[in-house]
């Protein structure tokens with residue numbers, strides 16, 4: 001059971017950390033102390049919002065990107081007040097760098113407001129470990145100091161290191177991403193939204209060579225379209241069934257909606273408020289089958305692109321600039337360049353290609369026990385945390401409390417954001433993160 005405490009340390013000052021701090025500081029409690037620790041030079045950016053490329057736009061429209069759960073129009077107002085959109089403009093997919101500016105201003109305002117009361121402390125340093133103490137927690141920092149508080153909330157988000165073919169595949173924009181010959185052939189591992197990001201970055205740099213993008217199914221995410229999400233009630237949804245039954249129900253719903261002139265997106269979006277409940281009520285067999293067999297299909301329908309971006313990508317596919325391959329990379333040999341062997345899906349056929357660069361765009365989820373993040377690894381190694389059963393993130397309760405290797409629930413160490421995927425599943429995007437942060441703030445502060 002979580003008790004109340006005044007001093008909360010948030011480890012990781014990306015979007016989740018900033019959104020959590022903002023929700024905590026809504027409390028009028030004069031004794032509240034929020035410490036936000038971030039290893040990057042800038043807060044609120046993390047992996048998603050540190051890009052400077054204007055073509056890297058949000059894949060969620062501005063009207064859904066508010067940092068505040070109880071003020072859903074906050075970001076939409078922010079862009080409107082700055083004259084960045086017209087009042088009657090359709091859906092606006094802002095550059096992600098603009099969203100970083102929004103979070104920065106939000107944090108600057110909080111810092112200013114809290115200066116006198118000293119309720120907010122920002123620390124630019126890497127956190128190395130979190131340990132429970134008799135009265136709370138101690139967080140050690142890379143500069144040799146430590147911070148103590150009543151609670152620590154882990155908000156360290158995505159792994160920055162590539163998960164697959166380490167040493168051969170690199171992350172776009174990392175230090176290893178040096179200048180490429182414009183005509184050099186490139187391999188991208190993954191065909192989802194991160195691949196799209198990589199393509200846009202390469203275009204911006206004047207790259208003209210072939211981009212081969214490979215994933216198990218070679219599927220491209222769908223575009224957004226203006227729609228009308230269907231209205232569902234929790235009582236309409238078959239919770240706790242096996243996956244096959246649920247998918248049958250879902251397909252029927254789409255068919256009925258299409259017969260009535262609607263679009264499949266209306267059903268996907270109508271279901272969204274219940275996705276966490278659906279996930280949490282599935283038996284573990286259904287969760288496992290979903291991750292193995294259905295998730296790739298779900299992802300391309302649920303995580304969609306801004307229509308303009310979709311237009312650019314599909315034109316590149318039609319012109320042969322991007323070649324989508326359904327298959328898997330079986331071997332990479334450094335051989336002057338890189339010699340890659342791909343096995344096409346459903347066949348034994350092997351294709352060999354020479355590329356100059358391999359980008360890891362396999363998505364942001366990876367086995368958390370193999371994380372490159374020191375503070376997360378240290379928690380797992382000391383048995384204070386464990387991977388969730390599907391290894392999508394860390395095992396936490398529905399109240400975000402960390403579950404230790406021996407099953408003990410921690411009242412002092414908690415987690416938010418994508419790290420809690422195993423329990424919440426639908427927890428990557430801001431509309432879900434802000435609700436999680438609002439609930440956790442209430443929980444911690446009463």
Ligand SMILES: Cc1cc2nc3c(=O)[nH]c(=O)nc-3n(C[C@H](O)[C@H](O)[C@H](O)COP(=O)(O)OP(=O)(O)OC[C@H]3O[C@@H](n4cnc5c(N)ncnc54)[C@H](O)[C@@H]3O)c2cc1C
Nearest residue numbers: 012014015016039046047048058059127157158417429430
């Ligand atoms: C490319 C991309 C695009 C996306 N686009 C959208 C979108 O359009 N709309 C949407 O709603 N969602 C989008 N998302 C989803 C995204 O997951 C969330 O919006 C958000 O980035 C999650 O934030 P986070 O703070 O949990 O994680 P991260 O962004 O990974 O931030 C974690 C932060 O913790 C810091 N950190 C890590 N370890 C330590 C440590 N030991 N000590 C101190 N600091 C540490 C990191 O430096 C980082 O700043 C996107 C994600 C990606 C990757």
